[in-house]
Amino acid sequence: MRVLVAYATRHGATAGIAERIAAALTAAGLSAEARPVQDVQDLEPYEAVVLGGAAYMFHWLKPAMTFARRHHRELADRPAIDAWAARIAAELGVGQPARGRVRP
Numbered sequence: 774m775r776v777l778v779a780y781a782t783r784h785g786a787t788a789g790i791a792e793r794i795a796a797a798l799t800a801a802g803l804s805a806e807a808r809p810v811q812d813v814q815d816l817e818p819y820e821a822v823v824l825g826g827a828a829y830m831f832h833w834l835k836p837a838m839t840f841a842r843r844h845h846r847e848l849a850d851r852p853a854i855d856a857w858a859a860r861i862a863a864e865l866g867v868g869q870p871a872r873g874r875v876r877p
């Protein structure tokens with residue numbers, strides 16, 4: 774399974790977290806890559822997407838919002854984020870995955 778870990782960062786912390794997530798997914802046998810949202814045009818190559826963005830003053834960074842809005846259909850079309858999260862969580866041997874879908 775090819776997984777995209779897309780992130781929006783201002784000072785780099787979220788990028789580091791995204792790299793750690795991608796490394797953990799890769800160690801679990803998946804093909805995962807962390808990329809800034811601005812660098813991603815097409816979700817077609819990916820079967821699952823992890824989207825992370827830093828929050829400032831109670832708002833997600835704008836590039837993360839833009840990405841979620843631009844790709845919300847593709848994100849929703851991916852076979853249930855819950856299922857992917859559950860599978861990834863199971864493969865990583867961690868607890869309950871976060872639930873929910875991206876809402877434009």
Ligand SMILES: Cc1cc2nc3c(=O)[nH]c(=O)nc-3n(C[C@H](O)[C@H](O)[C@H](O)COP(=O)(O)O)c2cc1C
Pocket residue numbers: 781782783784785786787788827828829830831832
């Ligand atoms: C001015 C300022 C405002 C912040 N506002 C929030 C916030 O509203 N909610 C939150 O959870 N974190 C907030 N934070 C914490 C940042 O989201 C956190 O430090 C994050 O790791 C920064 O990520 P980045 O280095 O990828 O930009 C704020 C930080 C700063 C400096």
